[in-house]
Amino acid sequence: MxxxxxxxxxxxxxxxxxxxxxxxxxxxxxxxxxxxxxxxxxxxxxxxxxxxxxxxxxxxxxxxxxxxLGTGHRILHPAIHGVRTTWNRALDAVAKGIRDTVDMHGPDAVAFYLSGQLLTEDYYVANKLMKGFIGSSNVDTNSRLCMASTVAGHRRAFGADIVPNCYEDLDEADLVILTGSNTAWCHPVLWQRIEQAKARRGTRIVTIDPRRTVTADSADLHLPIAPGMDSVLFARLLVEIAERNELDSNYIARNTIGFDAALANAQEIAPSRAEAAARCGVNEIDLATFIEWWLATPRTVTCFSQGVNQSAQGTDKVNAILNVHLASGRIGKPGAGPFSLTGQPNAMGGREVGGLANQLAAHMGFSAEDIDRVGRFWQAPRMARGEGKKAVAMFEAIERGEIKALWVLCTNPAASLPRADAIRAALRKLDFLAVSEINAHADSLIEAATVVLPAAAWGEKDGTVTNSERCISRQRPFLSLPGEAKPDWWQICEVAKRLGHGVAFDYASPATIFREHAALSAFENEGERLFDIGALADLADEAYDALEPVQWPLPRGATAGTKRLYAEGGFTHADGKAHFVVLAPPVLKAERSADYPLLLNTGRVRDQWHTMTRTGLSPRLAQHRNAPFVEVHPEDAARYGLTDGDFAAVSSPHGQVELRVVVTDAQQRGSLFAPIHWTDATAARARVGSLIHALTDPVSGQPDSKAVPVAIRPWTMRAQGFIVSRRRLPMPAWLNHARMTVDEGEVVSFASPRAPDALHDLLSNWLNLWTSPLNQRNPASGLYRSASLVRNRLEILLSTSPEPDETGLAWATELLAKESIDAATRRFILAGRPPSAAGSTGRQVCACFGVRSGAIEEAARAGADSVEAIGKVLKAGTNCGSCQPEIRKLLEGMRMGV
CATH class of the missing domain: 2.20.25 (N-terminal domain of TfIIb)
Structure with missing residues (x-):
């Protein structure tokens, strides 16, 4: 456009x-x-x-x-067993791998594993091929790891996977509950809307999270809930809504069933406020405040995300939230409703086309009626007759040898699934593995593949995505496809043709696929299914290309989408009612033990995304949290002999990682937190996925990655340091290290049990710096530095010392970005700091403008004593705003002398 x-x-x-x-x-x-x-x-x-x-x-x-957007890391050509080949041969090999497996073992021996980063059109044809033409439902998605419990909760309560509200409700709410969501970091644009509502209309913010995150730091009330106890909290709220006569009795009577049973169940789970507070691990006064605010505030939005979903009882947590909104009639109204904040860009679009193993396309299930309807629409010769294996069960079936052939598109199960080490081994057991991928460094996946297909990346893809508020938007290409890369939908359709299904997959473009997807949503749909975009089924190619963002439902004849649903009922269960859900007793499914006495909680950091295959390429995104870490409460640190800044080994029955320790009272006693982002492509021995157990929610099949029993112990590192280099360096496997991209090159930070001098010598030999004229050795301090210059440009600098050197690292990174180093500066190369270090020290706080904590502290001492004042002086916090909570906390710490 x-x-x-x-x-x-x-x-x-x-x-x-x-x-x-x-x-x-x-x-x-x-x-x-x-x-x-x-x-x-x-x-x-x-x-x-x-x-x-x-x-x-x-x-x-x-x-x-x-x-x-660079292509240096890209896969540019098809390959079979690691050898470059033509597209024809590669596609023939994929079709043969699938056909041979079906012929020998049946269709259920084949599986597809997809991604919430695929476009809707890619998703649609993958599901059509597997469920309608191969004849298996073994097609699932990495969205199973983030939003499956929400899908299951919506379906149990509403009859369909429907988000009832829209983003405007965040602007209009008087109370916003954020449960299991570090919104300031994980959904920063929505966080800005919430903070603006707070400033404009006095909106209160409540966070419910075991961790005191930066989101909680800016909230009016934080409830540090015990792991797994969310449904206890909302059960108690339901009881008090009933006891205080705040029920919407008319709404309940007209539009719901099962309230009495749900209330009795809630009374069993949380019979008193005191017992609920004790089970939740929160102060009874704080619990009372939360309940009073809720009861007094009709315009309440409850936002929930991975902290709710990624649990062995995630579906019950979702339904506990939906129960209180249904009971109070606070649903589908301006400023009021339950709101699932989705993790991936097109998790919702994948749900629309049946991207989960337990769904058919267009929000249909596996009833005989739906199977028949979809089969007739597709003219499918081999419709799947029942649900397939969900993600964790799928890979367990691969381990057992039941699934023989797998096609992975746009994701890396070897890095992101629970028991990641075991998944790596399972991939090598397959008779056939096809991988559609953009990244040549996809951790362990490429090496295991039979066939590798180069895929299109963001900026090259053409199709649609659907966001958390049911809004369909176009994703348009603005770059040419590099090398021989091809879109995922094209790859799938070409394989389908080779399997003999050419007529059904003869799509000329994504627009053709989208029209069929829209037509299926309206097919034999007289309002029974709310997912209906029939109004878009006849879009011409030009209209598809120009399509503006639009929310569904959008049935034939409609000229505008629908913002809110269910305020007047209209649920899609057969009885037309919403169903209150009786919850299982809330318990931790995986208990601590003497061998594994702590619970590990996993999640994201502010500036990185998933396994960093994209964000890891950006210099400014690398600075905020530049290496893997584990957060530990001070009392646990003392108990296990851990020191802030040192290293620890974290282990579970499934693996071990070695991470830098961050001691913080933002972390609960008895629990640890570690981010998910680092893999072997960006670090060594830091793949947190290798620790995660395969425990899943019994309804949704979503794995529990928020309460994993683990152990922790000190991991002694005698030497630490960094390397800045203009080129990507092959690092020795024995070295604990982490990479980050910087201007003109990369930084590798490292640590080792070896002494600094011995480690420096080993790395100097590894990097061919032994004979460099720029060498500095100071045995008394344990500091060793070596560097190489070519034509007055720094090519590589190695620094080894007993302790981390953030100032030296910042200076070396600055030197690497210089086109030429003058004589006056040259003598400071090994000094570890610039001639004047003012404002350049400390960790990066604002990634948008590259502002470090040292600069903020200097500005504060000069009188800029508020977030707004810092913004005026340094611009920090004035763009995306996600660093504002950290700036606020830094200023508060300075005022308190911390």
């Missing part, structure tokens, strides 16, 4: 860059983006002020998308 065509009559020898409206590649907020290619393979990125999801705002990850 060209939004900057040259004016009539304007002549130019060089065409102007054409801005393209597209959608961000990251979380489920679904922000609109304007990308302007630079003609060199990159693009300038800006927020789209016309997109309803973000109104021009972008978080730092979205703003940095232009820094992630």
């Amino acid at each position: 060209n939004i900057n065509a040259p004016a009539p009559g304007l002549l130019a020898t060089t065409p102007l860059p054409t801005p393209t409206k597209t959608t961000c590649a990251y979380c489920g907020v679904g922000c609109g983006v304007i990308a302007t290619p630079d003609g060199l393979g990159g693009a300038a990125i800006a927020g789209d002020p016309a997109h309803p999801a973000n109104l021009g705002r972008l978080c730092v990850k979205g703003a940095a998308l232009g820094e992630t």
Whole structure:
């Protein structure tokens, strides 16, 4: 979509860059983006002020998308057993692998594993091929790891997977509950809307989270709930809504069933406020405050995310939240409703087309009626007759040898699934593994593959995505496909043709697929299924290309989407009612033990995404949290002999990782927190997925990654240091290290049990720095540095010492970015600091403008004593705003002398 065509009559020898409206590649907020290619393979990125999801705002990850478009890491050609081949041979091999497996072992010996980062059109054809033409439902998605419990909870309560509300409700709410959501970091654009509502209308914010996150630091009330006890909290709320006569009795009577049983169940789970507070591990006064605020505030939105979903009782947690909104009639109304904040950019689109193993397309299930309907629409010769294996069960079946052939698209199960080490081994047991991927460094996946297919990346893809508020947006290409890369939908359709299904998969473009998807949503649908986008089923190619963001339902004849649902009922159970759900007794399914006395909670950091295959390419995103870490409460640190900044080994029955220790009272006693992002491509012995157990929710099949029994112990490191280099370095497997991209190169930080001098010698030999004229050895301090310059440019610098050296690292990174180092600066190369270090010290706080904590502290001492004042002086916090809670906390610490 060209939004900057040259004016009539304007002549130019060089065409102007054409801005393209597209959608961000990251979380489920679904922000609109304007990308302007630079003609060199990159693009300038800006927020789209016309997109309803973000109104021009972008978080730092979205703003940095232009820094992630390089192709140096890309897979550019098909390969069979690691040898480059043609597309014809590669596609023939994939079709043969599937056909041979079906012929020898049946269709259920084949599986597809998909991703919430696929476009809806990719998802649609993958599901159609597997469930309608191969004849198996063994097609699941990494969305199973993040949102499956929400899907199951919605279906139990509403009859369909429906988010009832819209983002505008965050602007109009008087109380926002954030449960299991570090919104300031994981959904920053929505967090800005919430904070603006707080400033404009006095909206109160309550966080419910075992950790005191930066989101909690900015909340009016934080409830540090015990792991797994969310449903106890909401059960008690339901009891008090009934006891205080705050029920919407008319709504309950007209639109729901099962309330009495749900209330009796809630009374059993949380018979008194005192008992509920004790089980939840929260102060009874704080619990009372939460309940009073809820009862007094009709405009209440409850946002929930991974902390609710990623649990062995995640579906019950979701239904506990839905129960209180149904009981109070606070659903589908302005400023009121339960709101699932989706993790991935197109998890919702995947749910629409049946991307989960327990669903058919267009929100249909595996009833005989739905199977028949979808089969007739597709003219499918081999319709799957029942649910397939969900993600964890799918890979357990691979381990057992039941699934023989697998096609993985746009995700890496070897890094992200529970028991990641075992999954790596299972992938090598397959008779056939096809991988559609962009990243040549996909951890262990590429090495195990029979066939590797180069896929299209963000910026090259063409199709649609659906965000958390049911808004369908176009993702448009603005870059050419590099090498021989091809879109995922094209790859799937070409394999389908080779399997003999050419007529059913003869799509000319994503627009053709989308029209069929929209038509299926309306097929024999007289309002029984709320997912209906029949109004889009006849879009011409030009109209599809120009499609503006639109919410569903959008049935035939409709000219505008629907913002809110269920305020007047209209549920999609056969009886037309919402169903209150009776909850199982809330207990931790995996208990601590003498061998594993702590619980591990996993999650994200602010500036990284999943396994960093995209965000890891951006220099500014690397600075905020540049290496793997584990957070430990001070009392646990003392108990287990851990010191802030040192290293610890964290182990479970499934694996071990070695992480830097962060001691913080934001972490609960008895629990640890570690982020999920680092893999062997970006670190060594830091894959947190290797620790996670395979315990899943019995309803949704979603794995529990928030309460994993683990042990921790000191892991002595005598030497630490860093390498800055202009090229990617092959690092020795024995070295604990982490990589990050910086301007003009990369930084590798490392630690080792070896003494600093011995380690420096080993690494100098490894890096061929032994004979460099730039060497500094100070045995008294344990400091050793070596560097190499070529034509007055720093090529590589190695620093080894007993302790971390953040100032030295910042200086070395600054030197690496210099095109030429003058004589006056050259003598400071090994000094570990610039001639003047003012403002350049400390960790990066604001990634948008590269502002470090040292600069903020200097500005504060000079009188900038508020977040707003810091913004005026340094610009920090004035763009995406996700660093504002940290700036606020830093200023508060300075005032308190911390």
